[in-house]
Amino acid sequence: MGSFSIWHWLIVLLIVVMVFGTKKLKNMGSDLGSAVKGFKDGMKDGSTDTPPTAAQVADGAKPVADKATIDVEAKPRS
Template structure:
């Protein structure tokens, strides 16, 4: 029950070839390699983003009070209470 011998691996290989076919295995391995490359690229992009400081926050000008219809009602009510 130790490690698998070369004969065990050959049998596994033959069964895999029978199940997937000769052309499917290289295609699967190519997709697997592309996935690993994309993962590594994503990790490098994350590290590059972490190294760069965030851009300074944009300053927002203060809001000015403008006369809106809702404001004019409030002022007319205030005027009537004052009279």
């Protein structure tokens, strides 16, 4: 009586499918999977970045930029 049997879970699953529909559940599953993958990639990328050292900041040296970063300088219009 304290735990659910397989029949209870099947009935709950059937009700969820009837309420949301299979297409919506599939979309939610793929969205959740891509979010988890993006989070893992972000955590992996974030651990390799190192902040500038105190010597670099004191000397005014710029930290090494990412290869995808483009530095631009804005010039005032004449």
